[in-house]
Amino acid sequence: MPTDTAVSKEKLAQDLKIVISDAEELVRATAGQAGEKVAAARERIQDSLHRARVKLAEAEEVMVDRSKQAARAADEYVHEYPWRAVGIAAGVGLIIGLLIGRR
Numbered sequence: 001m002p003t004d005t006a007v008s009k010e011k012l013a014q015d016l017k018i019v020i021s022d023a024e025e026l027v028r029a030t031a032g033q034a035g036e037k038v039a040a041a042r043e044r045i046q047d048s049l050h051r052a053r054v055k056l057a058e059a060e061e062v063m064v065d066r067s068k069q070a071a072r073a074a075d076e077y078v079h080e081y082p083w084r085a086v087g088i089a090a091g092v093g094l095i096i097g098l099l100i101g102r103r
Contacts, residue, residue, distance in 0.1 A: 009063060016056050023049055 027042055027049070078085040 009059075013056060013060060013063075016052065020049055020052055020056070 023045060027045055030038060030042060
């Protein structure tokens with residue numbers, strides 16, 4: 001999984017948590033409001049928040065599972081081809097060193 005994609009998914013999950021938290025706070029703040037329409041709206045919002053929390057938890061579980069699979073695959077590759085892994089790491093280190101040295 002590309003790093004940008006992982007970062008954007010983590011940012012999206014964090015933003016969703018903030019939105020859910022803000023919406024819950026709004027529902028609590030309007031708890032004293034009377035009226036049939038307000039009560040119906042609060043109930044719909046609470047149902048939507050519950051579904052959003054469930055979906056967010058499922059998405060986080062999928063992301064954790066994929067991360068573990070990627071780590072396992074990398075570990076297996078390094079154990080199968082240790083010298084290749086060392087060569088790749090050295091090459092990446094050299095490139096990073098050259099880029100840092102140019103500044």
